[in-house]
Amino acid sequence: MSKFTVKNLNKFLLFKLPSAYFSGVRVKSIDDNEAIATVKHKWINQNPFKSLYWATQGMASELATGILVMKHIDESGQKISMLVTKQTGTFTKKATGRINFICKDGGLVKTAIDKTITTKEGVTLTMVAEGIDEQGDSVSKFEYEWSIKVRINK
Numbered sequence: 001m002s003k004f005t006v007k008n009l010n011k012f013l014l015f016k017l018p019s020a021y022f023s024g025v026r027v028k029s030i031d032d033n034e035a036i037a038t039v040k041h042k043w044i045n046q047n048p049f050k051s052l053y054w055a056t057q058g059m060a061s062e063l064a065t066g067i068l069v070m071k072h073i074d075e076s077g078q079k080i081s082m083l084v085t086k087q088t089g090t091f092t093k094k095a096t097g098r099i100n101f102i103c104k105d106g107g108l109v110k111t112a113i114d115k116t117i118t119t120k121e122g123v124t125l126t127m128v129a130e131g132i133d134e135q136g137d138s139v140s141k142f143e144y145e146w147s148i149k150v151r152i153n154k
Contacts, residue, residue: 003074004030004067004070004071004074005030006027006028006029006030009027009030009067010026010027013025013026013027013063017059017063019059020059020060020063022044023039023044023045023056023059024039024040024042024044024045024056025037025038025039025056025059025060025063026038026039027063027067028100030067030068030071031106032071032072032106032110033104033106033107034068034102034103034104034106035063035064035065035067035068035071035102035103035106036064036100036101036102036103037060037061037063037064037067037100037101037129038060038098038099038100038101039052039056039057039059039060039098039099039101040097040098040099041095041096041097041098041099049094050096051094051095051096052095052096052099052139054089054091054140057089057091057095057099057101057131057139057140057142058087058089058142060099060101060129060131061089061101061103061129061131061140061142061144062084062087062129062142062144063101064101064102064103064129065103065105065127065128065129065142065144065146066082066084066144066146068103068105068106068109068127069082069109069127069146069148070082071106072106072109072110072113073113073148076113076117078113078117078150079150079151079153080113080116080117080148080149080150080151081147081148081149081151082146082147082148083146083147083148084144084145084146084147085124085145085146085147086126086143086144086145087142087143087144087145088142088143089140089141089142089143090140090141090142091139091140092138092139092140092141093133093137093138093139093140094139095131095133095139095140096133097133097134098133098134099131099132099133099139099140100131100132101129101130101131101132101142102129102130102132103127103128103129104128105125105127105128108125108127109125109127112124112125112146112148113148116148116149116150117150120150120152121149122147122148122149123147123148123149124145124146124147124148125145125146125148126143126144126145126146127143127144127146128141128142128143128144129141129142129144130142
């Protein structure tokens, strides 16, 4: 049974990323190609302009990309390190209501992991998570550069 279930990932949030959990960030779904993290605008995660605070959007978007990396690393059976080395965000609409952060870069992750396993060198990949509101409009878009590398036992 995979540990990468919605229930297990949300439990992981509570114990390992409590600031995200208490802000309302949750994993909605995950498969080999796509991950969705969701958060609803509430008093606890709002900014002074009565919309979703940018940092909460950042936590949800990073989670959507990071859980895909974690899942593929786990499935590889290798010891591989992962680290965010760069991040950018663009905000296009006031974020209110429920926002789903969708990352569809699972194939990109798989390719990068295969490359680092084969070459034993570090690989960087840029993943995108887009925040979509209840009307289907994009409210923000985050890009994360992840660095992954096989850990070599010495």
